[in-house]
Amino acid sequence: MVLTVTDVTKTIPQSGLQKPILDRVNLQVQAGTSLALTGESGSGKSTLLHLVGALDSFDSGEIHVDGIALSNLDETGRAALRRSNVSIVFQQFNIIPSLDVAANIALHAKLAKTHDPDWEALLAQRLGLTALLSRYPEQLSGGQQQRVAIARALAMRPKLLLADEPTGSLDEETGDAVLGLMLDLVAESQTALFLVTHSQSIAAALDQRLHLSNGGLT
Structure with missing residues (x-):
């Protein structure tokens, strides 16, 4: 298993007490x-x-x-894990305004020392970005920026891809297209995908689905 969560509990402070937000959660991908x-x-x-x-x-x-085991890692170890094994796609894209599309896609792979121009070119082609490689983020639509974020995340060939509402700010047609491409690329690259979404239709497109309520999974 690429990802195993075992009996994980997390509390947050509320009204002077510690409120459990996750209570002995278990999952595998x-x-x-x-x-x-x-x-x-x-x-x-x-x-x-x-x-x-x-x-x-x-x-x-x-x-x-x-x-x-994440509990064994200090801050340096956690940062190293995110550079080498884990990529995250946020709803806000978080691409670098001062870099063109090609440089944005290559950024994390270069930091992870897994820069592979052929793989990055394939990602750009599959995600419809080849003609946009010399453009800057301000010249892109929201859907194009999200595809850049996905390409950047996959360029380093992560073991685990995390996505937090990755199509939440896109229209339905663009979101469906981006999700389909993401799932295809995850399967082809043998990456494990853990995706958070409000959308039941998006959840139904994935291999597994779990629902979080009252700190537990169903």
Whole structure:
């Protein structure tokens, strides 16, 4: 398994007390497959994604990413994991305004020392970005910027791809196209995908789906 979450509990402060937002959560995702996590706003979906991405710490339990126990990592180790094994696609895109599309796509792969121009060219071609490689983010539509973010995330060949509402700001047609391309590329590159979404139709397109409510999964 690329991702294993075992009995993970996370609490947050509320009214002077510690409120459990995740209570002994368990899930697994294997290479080349996808899992959708749904739930109401405030249910803890993004919190769980941040824990899996080593962006936050959990109170108890364990998370393994490609066999690495996250509880054993210090901040340097967490940063190294995100550079080498884990990519994250946020709804806000977070592409660099001062870099053109080609440089944005290559950025994380170069940091991870996995820069592969042929793979990046293939990603650009599959995501409809080849003609846009010399453009800057301000010259792109929202759908184009999201495709750049996905290409950048996959360019480093991560073991695990995390996506937080990756099509939430796109129209339905563009969102469906972007999701389909993402799923195809995940399967081809044998990456594990863990995706957070409010959309039942998006969740239905993935291999597995879980719902988070009252701190637990169903």
